[in-house]
Amino acid sequence: MSGDPRTTGTAEPGVLALGLPDPVPDPSLPTRVRIHEVGPRDGLQNESALVPVEVKAEFVARLAGAGLRTVEATSFVHPKWVPQLADAEDLMPRLAGLPGRHPGLRLPVLVPNERGLDRALAHRATDVAVFASATETFARRNLNRSADEAMAMFDPVVARATAAGVPVRGYLSMCFGDPWEGPVPAAQVIGFGVRLLEMGCAELSLGDTIGTATPGQVTALLAGFARAGVPMARLAVHFHDTYGQALANTLAALRSGVTVVDASAGGLGGCPYAKSATGNLATEDLVWMLHGLGIETGVDLAALAATSGWMAGQLGRPSPSRTLRALLGGSA
Ligand code: HMG
Ligand code: MG
DSSP states (O other): OTTOHHHHOOOOSSHHHHOOOOOOOOTTSOSBOEEEEOIIIIIGGGOSSOOOHHHHHHHHHHHHHTTOSEEOOEEOSOTTTOGGGTTHHHHHHHHTTHHHHSTTOBOOEEOOSHHHHHHHHHTTOSOEEEEEESSHHHHHHHHSSOHHHHHHHHHHHHHHHHHTTOOEEEEEEOSSEETTTEEOOHHHHHHHHHHHHHHTOSEEEEEETTOOOOHHHHHHHHHHHHHTTOOGGGEEEEEBOTTSOHHHHHHHHHHTTOOEEEEBGGGOOOOTTSTTOOOBOBHHHHHHHHHHTTOBOOOOHHHHHHHHHHHHHHHTSOOOOHHHHHHTTTOO
16 A cells, blocks of 8 residues: 555645644643543444454554554453453553653553453553543443442552552543433532542543533533642543534643643544443644644654554544544545
């Protein structure tokens, strides 16, 4: 496929040739953002076709090569629940050399319970994440237990990982809307979020799992966390783009002082246990906006676009990312 923009990143005449517009900073925004890339995990967990482990390893390596320094690699969940990531044991050794080649690279993995943590530690994971739910229905569907029982399941995971020097990220899903329960009260979200932080999670990622949130809700929820005494430095945002709101919601979060944003290369993603969850905010869309605002990310956008274009070719379907399609001349 030599010369194919999906594999080489070569753009047809057009947007990429013009380059990014001159950055115009906004003084109300941070000067640097850390992107938490979730494509290999949140993206690939939702693919109907199994992606070969060699392709996953190359995907992670190429994302690291494009400058992403946090790349969530896989999940040590029950293989029957998420067969797409059942090859976690096979993938990890293939990634072992990457942090040496890319200083500062972190490759977190999801672990739901102690069994998952044991598997992750056996494969020398240096960062793990637990994933809670702000609603009862999603806790039962995603974790097979109540929201409180799920918290009890995470408690020893967080304690043991932290004692082993492995930082834990806490995800909280359904922070805005839930497909079964409707709007989720902010107090309920803040309650679970504070519990995850008090449990010992170093960072809390607030998930709009089904992408229904709008910017005012984001600002209000973050203000609620601030009133509860949570510093913005401990929060991250995780927007799915189902209703096209992810970028606007991100801007609202940045204005509130958040500096860690989750995104997925090419906009891959979804959750197999959340009705109507589609892809995450596309990393390309995020980087285009951040670089346009003069915000540093460390990401090489052309290399990232080439990677996502290549992945779209591997998956055999176009990427939903507007920026990627523009950069690759519509052939992504
Ligand atoms: P369960 O069936 O209740 O598990 O599933 P259990 O504790 O009763 O154990 C049953 C058997 O499973 C036992 O085996 C365990 O050893 C085994 P047996 O003794 O019968 O032979 N088992 C495991 N095996 C391998 N690895 C493990 C594991 N755990 C138990 N980790 C469980 C409970 C949590 C395991 C299951 O519900 C599960 O794996 N759920 C994961 C679902 C998932 O991965 N969802 C997607 C990620 S969340 C997401 O995408 C949202 C996010 O992106 C944020 C957002 O967008 O909002 C993060
Ligand atoms: Mg997600």
